[in-house]
Amino acid sequence: MSLETSLSPQRLVLFLSEIFSAILFFLFLREASLLFIKQKRRFTKPVNLPVVNLDGNNYRAAEESYVTDLITLLKEGREKGVMGDKFFVDVIRPEIPATLKTSLNPKLDWRPFHVYPKCLRMISLISGRIFVGPDLNRDEKWITTNIDFTIDLFRGGEAVRRLPQLLRSAAINLRLVPKVNRMWDQERYAMRVLIPILKQRIKEQTEDPDMDRPKDMLQWIMEYSRSVNPPLSLERQAKTQLILGMSAIHASSIATVNFIYDLMARPEYLKPLREEVDRVWEESNGELDKPAMSKLVKLDSFLKESQRLHPAAHITFDREITNKKGFTLSNGLHLPQHTHYAVASSLIAKNSEPWQNPEEFDGLRCAKLRENPADHSKFHFVSTNPYHSMAFSHGKHACPGRFFAANEIKTIMAYMIRHFDMKPVQGKEKRPESVVFGHNLQPDPSVEILIRKRQEW
Numbered sequence: 001m002s003l004e005t006s007l008s009p010q011r012l013v014l015f016l017s018e019i020f021s022a023i024l025f026f027l028f029l030r031e032a033s034l035l036f037i038k039q040k041r042r043f044t045k046p047v048n049l050p051v052v053n054l055d056g057n058n059y060r061a062a063e064e065s066y067v068t069d070l071i072t073l074l075k076e077g078r079e080k081g082v083m084g085d086k087f088f089v090d091v092i093r094p095e096i097p098a099t100l101k102t103s104l105n106p107k108l109d110w111r112p113f114h115v116y117p118k119c120l121r122m123i124s125l126i127s128g129r130i131f132v133g134p135d136l137n138r139d140e141k142w143i144t145t146n147i148d149f150t151i152d153l154f155r156g157g158e159a160v161r162r163l164p165q166l167l168r169s170a171a172i173n174l175r176l177v178p179k180v181n182r183m184w185d186q187e188r189y190a191m192r193v194l195i196p197i198l199k200q201r202i203k204e205q206t207e208d209p210d211m212d213r214p215k216d217m218l219q220w221i222m223e224y225s226r227s228v229n230p231p232l233s234l235e236r237q238a239k240t241q242l243i244l245g246m247s248a249i250h251a252s253s254i255a256t257v258n259f260i261y262d263l264m265a266r267p268e269y270l271k272p273l274r275e276e277v278d279r280v281w282e283e284s285n286g287e288l289d290k291p292a293m294s295k296l297v298k299l300d301s302f303l304k305e306s307q308r309l310h311p312a313a314h315i316t317f318d319r320e321i322t323n324k325k326g327f328t329l330s331n332g333l334h335l336p337q338h339t340h341y342a343v344a345s346s347l348i349a350k351n352s353e354p355w356q357n358p359e360e361f362d363g364l365r366c367a368k369l370r371e372n373p374a375d376h377s378k379f380h381f382v383s384t385n386p387y388h389s390m391a392f393s394h395g396k397h398a399c400p401g402r403f404f405a406a407n408e409i410k411t412i413m414a415y416m417i418r419h420f421d422m423k424p425v426q427g428k429e430k431r432p433e434s435v436v437f438g439h440n441l442q443p444d445p446s447v448e449i450l451i452r453k454r455q456e457w
């Protein structure tokens with residue numbers, strides 16, 4: 001038999017698939033015997049993945065590792081006024097024109113603007129200013145790591161969920177899921193960059209306890225880490241930073257991209273939005289401070305309507321019943337322990353009460369509803385309501401970053417609407433459909449629009 005025949009492509013494929021099947025079979029046996037030996041109740045084995053323990057649905061472990069830290073940090077930030085409007089106005093807002101300039105490249109002629117990657121970049125830069133401070137937030141490698149981590153995390157989670165449950169932990173531990181491998185690389189990079197900064201700060205602040213401390217999330221994480229028992233390791237602090245960046249970048253970029261897609265599909269809104277932005281901008285001398293922000297009622301309404309019809313996910317309030325006795329709902333339905341449930345937030349957002357013609361896009365819907373003094377505070381972008389507004393969830397665990405996100409997105413959009421003309425590419429006027437993966441919705445990442453420096457003032 002010649003060498004050529006023995007290595008024919010068909011035989012090679014057959015050979016490789018046999019090896020692959022053998023590996024899978026081996027992994028299966030390994031997992032099954034492990035489970036058998038350990039007599040695990042559940043047919044899963046938790047795996048150390050960033051953010052959520054995707055395997056084993058071990059939500060409690062995930063919450064313990066990350067969510068508790070993040071919520072405390074965000075709450076602390078707000079209490080210190082650092083995540084609040086003052087810091088936003090003083091520190092973040094001036095950052096916006098600078099970051100937008102690098103992303104928007106304003107010229108007098110129409111230029112293509114690739115919406116999704118540009119928004120990811122803008123949000124990453126701006127959030128980075130508050131998270132890691134001015135030195136690192138403009139570092140290209142840091143920006144791309146944050147963006148890639150955000151993308152890989154969701155895609156990696158999806159790839160893992162597609163595998164049979166018994167094979168998941170083995171596939172991850174054997175590094176067979178490329179997106180998960182990349183996430184680990186990104187984590188390692190975050191540690192490499194952040195740990196020396198943390199060490200340097202610890203040194204300086206120990207030597208001079210009265211020194212002015214940086215006003216960024218890295219600093220709060222450091223301070224928070226010391227206040228818990230046991231203190232968070234430097235590795236954990238670095239990871240927390242990356243995770244927080246992800247929470248901030250992912251959903252905020254989606255909301256910004258959707259805002260732009262909705263505006264492009266309904267150009268008639270540009271005029272009323274621009275009139276409002278111009279008026280508020282001039283009244284506040286371009287400061288867009290707290291009172292100014294609250295006057296951007298139409299912009300807020302458009303953003304909420306865009307999110308109502310194009311949320312980042314079909315569900316929210318994703319929970320597991322952990323109580324041994326289960327939980328009985330007010331209507332008598334009993335949910336036993338380990339039941340997983342979620343709220344169909346995208347359906348709730350189409351409730352006919354209070355939304356009339358809920359399938360219809362009405363960018364000024366909430367602005368009109370807010371005219372009624374009784375409803376004045378109910379229909380803000382950040383307002384949550386179990387009957388009609390669950391995009392940020394509701395209650396104790398409602399998104400704590402939504403105030404920051406609202407300020408960030410509104411400032412970006414106000415800046416863009418004031419300084420740039422935007423229009424869809426000819427023939428692409430229809431609103432792009434979102435891409436669905438699992439219960440998540442992602443705005444079409446391929447869309448370009450046209451943008452130029454504003455011509456008429």
Ligand code: HEM
Nearest residue numbers: 070071247248251252255316317391392393397399401405
């Ligand atoms: C438009 C942007 C955003 C949307 C739509 C959004 C949406 C959500 C949703 C639906 C939840 C789940 C709550 C639940 O399970 O009940 C959540 C939780 C969370 N979000 Fe956001 N979010 C956004 C921006 C942000 C930002 C900018 C940050 C950080 C600065 C952030 C940090 C968090 C954290 C830490 C949690 C966990 C809260 C908990 O479990 O108690 N989010 N977010």
